[in-house]
Amino acid sequence: MSLRLSDLIKYKDVVIQCHDNPDADALACGYAMQWYLKKKDIEAKLIYGGRSRIQKSNLVKMVELLDIGIEHVTELDKPELLICVDCQYGESNVTLFEADNIAVIDHHQVSGELPVLSEVRSSYGSCSTLIYELLKEEDIDINDDPKIATALYYGLMTDTGNFVEISHPSDKDLRDNAGFSNFEITSMRNSNLSKEELQIAGDALKKAEFSDKYTYGIVETRPCDPNILGIISDMLLEVDGVDTCLVYSVQDFGVKISVRSCIKTVRASELADYLAQGYGGGGGHIVKAGGLLKRDLLEKDGIKYDRESIAALIKQRMLTYHRDSEVKYAGIKPEDISQHKLYVKKEVPIGYVDASTIGLPDRKFSIRTLEGDISVMLDDEAIIIIGVDGEIYPIKREKFEKSYRPVDDPYVYPGEYKPVIIDSLNGDRYELIPYAKSCIAAGGTGIYAKQIDHRIKIFTTWDPDNYFLGVPGDYMAVRTDDLKDVYIIARNIFERTYEEVK
Numbered sequence: 001m002s003l004r005l006s007d008l009i010k011y012k013d014v015v016i017q018c019h020d021n022p023d024a025d026a027l028a029c030g031y032a033m034q035w036y037l038k039k040k041d042i043e044a045k046l047i048y049g050g051r052s053r054i055q056k057s058n059l060v061k062m063v064e065l066l067d068i069g070i071e072h073v074t075e076l077d078k079p080e081l082l083i084c085v086d087c088q089y090g091e092s093n094v095t096l097f098e099a100d101n102i103a104v105i106d107h108h109q110v111s112g113e114l115p116v117l118s119e120v121r122s123s124y125g126s127c128s129t130l131i132y133e134l135l136k137e138e139d140i141d142i143n144d145d146p147k148i149a150t151a152l153y154y155g156l157m158t159d160t161g162n163f164v165e166i167s168h169p170s171d172k173d174l175r176d177n178a179g180f181s182n183f184e185i186t187s188m189r190n191s192n193l194s195k196e197e198l199q200i201a202g203d204a205l206k207k208a209e210f211s212d213k214y215t216y217g218i219v220e221t222r223p224c225d226p227n228i229l230g231i232i233s234d235m236l237l238e239v240d241g242v243d244t245c246l247v248y249s250v251q252d253f254g255v256k257i258s259v260r261s262c263i264k265t266v267r268a269s270e271l272a273d274y275l276a277q278g279y280g281g282g283g284g285h286i287v288k289a290g291g292l293l294k295r296d297l298l299e300k301d302g303i304k305y306d307r308e309s310i311a312a313l314i315k316q317r318m319l320t321y322h323r324d325s326e327v328k329y330a331g332i333k334p335e336d337i338s339q340h341k342l343y344v345k346k347e348v349p350i351g352y353v354d355a356s357t358i359g360l361p362d363r364k365f366s367i368r369t370l371e372g373d374i375s376v377m378l379d380d381e382a383i384i385i386i387g388v389d390g391e392i393y394p395i396k397r398e399k400f401e402k403s404y405r406p407v408d409d410p411y412v413y414p415g416e417y418k419p420v421i422i423d424s425l426n427g428d429r430y431e432l433i434p435y436a437k438s439c440i441a442a443g444g445t446g447i448y449a450k451q452i453d454h455r456i457k458i459f460t461t462w463d464p465d466n467y468f469l470g471v472p473g474d475y476m477a478v479r480t481d482d483l484k485d486v487y488i489i490a491r492n493i494f495e496r497t498y499e500e501v502k
């Protein structure tokens with residue numbers, strides 16, 4: 001199921017609905033959606049239901065400053081089309097209104113059946129990012145109206161803990177490209193915390209729990225605005241003897257979590273993802289991250305939605321993570337390969353870009369990919385390899401000529417987000433894929449590998465600051481010509497790229 005915004009313009013009687021207790025992201029999306037439809041001569045109503053009206057001071061400001069024409073309703077005349085933004089039709093926090101047709105535009109985990117007209121991208125940090133992408137597909141620039149750009153920017157900002165939990169490249173694109181208005185953002189930013197909320201933070205900290213053995217702390221807060229969780233976890237991490245920490249809050253719609261880490265062996269984004277696994281999502285940066293365990297998904301799995309059961313689940317996961325993850329440092333001693341088998345690369349076509357064909361000056365550029373921004377020297381010696389999953393890594397021309405063989409097949413990019421080259425000096429962007437050609441990795445001597453059954457973090461010899469994460473099912477690989485050189489290959493990439501030598 002997927003949609004383009006232009007699929008929606010055949011309807012004339014349209015209502016846009018935000019979830020109950022709309023947050024900045026929902027407001028921004030509804031507002032931008034209404035703006036788009038207006039361009040197409042459709043006057044859509046923007047509404048939300050539920051018991052309470054918008055009260056939070058930053059949201060009241062947002063509605064005023066940006067002129068968002070939103071109504072709180074208890075009833076609705078059945079429209080021809082109802083568009084749910086930042087939420088899904090039928091969810092517990094979305095007041096049910098009847099409509100002839102339903103559309104869903106959301107970035108949360110899918111919780112039930114979706115209508116045909118739906119676009120859900122759960123890997124995005126905000127729904128504002130999705131609206132931004134959908135508008136781009138229609139050749140509409142959000143910066144045509146500074147209020148729209150400001151709203152979407154603020155929606156992303158608040159949904160990702162001030163951009164801390166951003167991981168998807170599309171989120172970064174919105175953050176970097178939105179021509180927001182500084183005055184409005186500053187004004188909304190500084191009316192974020194109420195006096196009551198400051199007290200909630202204080203109460204929560206009094207009941208902090210600690211693990212001395214695994215040096216972590218856990219705090220539960222009463223239901224409150226999610227950004228307070230971030231404030232508390234920042235503080236908790238400052239405590240001596242706390243290397244990682246988790247702050248969570250059991251809310252109506254789910255359990256919000258905020259995670260921090262100040263040690264090399266735990267990436268906060270990875271821990272958040274682990275804690276939310278199966279029930280929603282988590283992500284962010286190395287030091288700061290956050291996530292959500294959705295109520296619907298927890299209940300579907302037979303977990304009672306009360307504070308006690310949630311506490312038990314959360315604490316168990318935090319303990320298991322710290323207790324059962326193995327940390328390994330490559331390059332110290334030869335790996336025992338008695339359980340490994342010998343594999344060689346399959347002849348699968350992948351992509352490459354000869355940097356000299358792009359026509360950019362010889363200096364460093366940034367390439368934005370699904371895995372993150374990487375910095376690449378684009379000189380005549382540089383070849384950029386695009387792997388089976390669309391992953392990017394630069395190599396030297398000499399190595400390319402030795403290990404790869406160009407082929408004539410046209411190149412088709414397999415990934416979800418097409419990598420772009422960004423000039424950090426002026427922000428100019430260039431597509432990478434149009435320059436890509438096909439090649440095949442030449443066999444080589446192969447690797448020893450075995451499938452792993454637990455979580456392993458390997459600090460490799462070439463990047464001693466960041467570990468490679470292996471989860472059950474992935475492969476641990478050892479170079480045949482250097483048994484100390486051990487690393488991780490993700491299962492899906494391994495199975496498509498390697499075959500056993502029998």
Ligand SMILES: [Mn+2]
Binds near residue numbers: 107
């Ligand atoms: Mn959202």
